[in-house]
Amino acid sequence: MLSKAQIKYIQSLQHKKYRQKSGQFIAEGDKIVPELLSEGVPVQEVYATTSWISAHEQLLNNVRVTAVDEAVLKQISALTTPNQAMALLNIPEPTPAVLKGVVTIALETIQDPGNLGTIIRIADWFGIKQVICSPDCVDAYNPKTIQATMGSIARVRVIESEIIPLLQEVPSYAATLHGTNIVEFKKIEEGIILIGNESRGLSDQVIAACTYRITIPRLGGAESLNAGIAAGIICGRLLI
């Protein structure tokens, strides 16, 4: 059973202000919660239906679990169709980015939580271990972002940092509409791939500070590509 105060607390974590205050966030979903548990991510508490709990017993050793019914899950869920399980986690302590010898994705002013989550999932697919977000990106612990990562938040570190100071250390590849055709680049082993805001792209300052400006050639009529799609296509050319 959850008390009214606990329900109120979990609901409050839908808002960035309360996540920052408490240092905690919620991940929900029948796919994400087991993934967090099996990856050994320190989960503070699981709220789930009794049937979900019995089906996942082997994952719940040493985890605090509270059984809730579907009515309560509906109350504490950020989704219109709530799942069978939710997890309460601590927002990881900030760590500095490690850039040498690895490929990193850095995002400037990404505003859509779904795009951020999708890019974290792409990073995870391609073995990228960290995604850097400029301070004005949407919050990575937003329920919609967590949902869109499909569990990849368990394996990819999200680091909030100003972008420009990082560009001194390793080669950087700015996604722009007027750069060098991406087919002219070979597979890279080190560097920062930069993706900008959904409508404005990267800022002029970031573009100017990057080593390379790269462009996905446009063969048809669409004015632009979604930021997540652009990130995927670039990773599909530079990382494999």
Added chain:
Amino acid sequence: MLSKAQIKYIQSLQHKKYRQKSGQFIAEGDKIVPELLSEGVPVQEVYATTSWISAHEQLLNNVRVTAVDEAVLKQISALTTPNQAMALLNIPEPTPAVLKGVVTIALETIQDPGNLGTIIRIADWFGIKQVICSPDCVDAYNPKTIQATMGSIARVRVIESEIIPLLQEVPSYAATLHGTNIVEFKKIEEGIILIGNESRGLSDQVIAACTYRITIPRLGGAESLNAGIAAGIICGRLLI
């Protein structure tokens, strides 16, 4: 002014049943409506605020326009935050797919309207003129699909067709998790790129009938990629 019956009619087009019955659909948005008009797509009627109408006068020659206030737009919009303009269009007459000499994307059982719209936008970016949808795909004239195409629905034909009969004509490339690494394929000028359902992928029958099975190599932990992202990465390898 719109009559109550007109408002009810436009609202009904949010549902596939009424779109099929009437043969009409709605596209809304400050970006999509001008794009449809400037591409010369036959728009049956535009519903927009007076300020939007004066700002887009040059596009509205020979187009039936009804000025509506924001309260009415809110009533007839399928979006939580309605736009300044909506367009009423006829669903194009079905035409057979033309496969020789061109690249086509074919989708089997895509269920998410946002994914379908995103894939239509990717097709448009890469100059693909038609997207084939199996009969059990989400409806392409769903408001969320139209929204996600960001105007590309004006340039890409969506053709509903069974997939397997099409695979005799040209080479076909099935996106699967256990095929040949996509880096081993060169740029193609003709063929069908096949993307399957969000959770199950392509059916065994379709995979068996395809010429090639292609796989985006997985270097990290994510179990899968979003269908739209996979389509983007494959186009980014096979078309440029």
